[in-house]
Amino acid sequence: MPTESTFFLAGLFIIAAAAGWAFARFNRGADAAAPISADYIRGLNLVLNRKTDEALELFVRMAEVDDETLETHFALGHLFRRRGEVDRAIRVHQNLLARPNLSEDQRDQALFALGEDYLSAGLFDRAENLFGDLSDSPSHGKSAQQQLLSIYEREQDWKLALEVSRKLDSPLDDSDRIPHYLCELAEKARRDGDLPRAREYLKPISKGRRGSNRGILIRAAIAIEEEDFDTAVRLYHRVLETDGYLIAEILHSLVESHRRRNSLPELQQFLSKLMVADPSLEADIAVAAILSNMLDEPVLYAAVEAFILHNDTLSSLVDLEHLTSLDAEPRRGVVVRIAGGLRRLAMGSARYRCIQCGYSTRRFIWNCPGCKAWETVRPVNRIQFEGLLFADDSTTAKVT
Ligand SMILES: [Zn+2]
Incomplete structure (x- = not known):
């Protein structure tokens, strides 16, 4: 009306x-x-x-x-x-x-x-x-x-989108959509089992431009399919050196690739080096480890323990003095229980947010449905846990 x-x-x-x-x-x-x-x-x-x-x-x-x-x-x-x-x-x-x-x-x-x-x-x-x-x-x-x-x-018709945007964008245009269209096509070819075609789509994506790390992740996934774990590890490391925020998407495959080539000490070394270069990554790695339920690796467990002990919200809910006075084994038991509670909380809520329009989502996506921008969605790890803890008194009690 x-x-x-x-x-x-x-x-x-x-x-x-x-x-x-x-x-x-x-x-x-x-x-x-x-x-x-x-x-x-x-x-x-x-x-x-x-x-x-x-x-x-x-x-x-x-x-x-x-x-x-x-x-x-x-x-x-x-x-x-x-x-x-x-x-x-x-x-x-x-x-x-x-x-x-x-x-x-x-x-x-x-x-x-x-x-x-x-x-x-x-x-x-x-x-x-x-x-x-x-x-x-x-x-x-x-x-x-x-x-x-x-x-x-x-309509996710990436071939036609590619055709039109090639007409619209000049070759000098720093548009980020074309690499993402190519990645969408490569990802589909990979899922269909056509690995040579997937590689063809990825070829024109230039290094260092937006979309290039997404292309590298697809190449790493192809390498894993071909059981080429050396290549997979090299590619995952390359992505994390520039886009540490992707750790939650990568961690599981990264650890598995290292396991398959018996190089877990190298993983420990690599993650430690990353955290020294950028201390804020420790929280990202801890959250990724909590979400992927991967506390077995010492470097990941250490990051999770530090995250719980140094997070203002969590430390106000946990008896820190008691926790730090415990021997390593019982302390580990408490940390693993808290991590389990946090994982259950996090799984049920939006863990990513678009830095451009604020659109929230549970799973990582490359294209924001809110503002249609590419590569603007980021994890909201630290804020998220605090929001979760204050959102529901009954679940807060469970964590304490
Ligand atoms: Zn957006």
């Missing part, structure tokens, strides 16, 4: 259009088309009396009368769409398109607006067809391609 503000804003449009008409008429003299004035006043009355459909009919007839009313109709169509009255918006734009004397630019503008109406109505096939027809338009081609891209991303 139309809202109060719809009527009010529609009224404003008509007043603005009537004022523009009156101004033009004053400048042109008395021979200007007089009947439009009466139409605008009738239209205003209809809108103010909430007879939107009748007002719409009137506007549609006006479009047949005067080119000057075109922009008003575009504004009105836009207004209807913004207010969720998509049927009315479609009606306005279809009627504009039925006009025989539209210029090419005006026709493309009306087609583009109609495409946006279809998008709002969830009619993606129709929108795709319209934007496809407009993709070579001199005035609306780029915008139509942008809209096509968002449709292909929504």
